[in-house]
Amino acid sequence: MRLLNTRTYQIDEILVDSVPSYAILSHTWSGEEVSFQDMRDPARDDHHSGKRGLEKVKKACEVAASCGHEWIWIDTCCIDKSNSAELIEAINSMYNWYKRAKICLVYLEDLDEDGPLGGCRWFTRGWTLQELIAPKQMLFFDKNWREKGTKEGLIMDIVKRTGISERILMHEDHLSAVSVAQKMSWASGRSTSRVEDTAYSLLGIFGVHLSLIYGEERRVFRRLQEAILSSIPDLSIPAWRRQQTQAPNADNTSRRVYSGVFATGTTGL
Incomplete structure (x- = not known):
């Protein structure tokens, strides 16, 4: 230091x-x-x-x-x-x-x-x-x-x-008393100059470590969530929602949309 x-x-x-x-x-x-x-x-x-x-x-x-x-x-x-x-x-x-x-x-x-x-x-x-x-x-x-x-x-x-x-x-x-989803919500609406820093700025809050790979962009957020899941027994991390809704099909029926467990960034929380 x-x-x-x-x-x-x-x-x-x-x-x-x-x-x-x-x-x-x-x-x-x-x-x-x-x-x-x-x-x-x-x-x-x-x-x-x-x-x-x-x-x-x-x-x-x-x-x-x-x-x-x-x-x-x-x-x-x-x-x-x-x-x-x-x-x-x-x-x-x-x-x-x-x-x-x-x-x-x-x-x-x-x-x-x-x-x-x-x-x-x-x-x-x-x-x-x-x-x-x-x-x-x-x-x-x-x-x-x-x-x-x-x-x-x-x-x-x-x-x-x-x-x-x-x-x-x-x-x-203690921070451990707060769910992963709640901590993620604190970061919602905040921004960083580099996409990867959205994840790196949360390492201490979750008590995890990551290698730095600038250039991987939003893939780093998946690495962050995997590190959290491997170290914290909290299943609230999938509690996120998409910001954009999908348009209906031509016949006005809803289109089925598949989404993964992991969010792609704090804007999805």
Whole structure:
């Protein structure tokens, strides 16, 4: 696991058994994010000073430091995405990394000072579902980094927007107490930039691991469901419905339609 020092901006690789206390950032990506290689650039401030992503990283570090945290994990720059083995490990470990963080800072870049929390893009993205559920301690910030409240303080707004129970969000009930179909429903309506990430973003919620095969598109969702069925004794996974109905035959009789047990994505749930 790599962590970013909140005062020096140095990225260090930390052994699993010696990970210090750290904060973690949850946000939506823009087109101006800084990468692991960007942050390791000695001339970073000169080469990337115009990127909003660099300012976001620095502000997240500032807020984390003010909360007493020397280290922070940020997905844009704490993973060397050119290393496929590291990327696989990070995606399969990400839920636990959010769960183990002392606090999760949620930056809502499209939230105005008096805007509605539930209208933010953050609530529509696939990866942020696990980032909402995994941490217990969360602080939400608007686009100007003004503090909007804690997860506990905003809980009723979050429950209303997501349909996830307060007891799950506040870790009073374990995820294992929720059916597979219910968990799948939480992801309905959320999207990811890459089709495969629709499945990869759910690994931690279901407690399963998958190899990463970008390019297989919706076939990955079948692999996810097979992994779930092989590890969780829950038969609710076939409880899904198609979004489109089939047209009747020419004689106005219903056409028989065959469908498989597995859904092809969260839009089918």
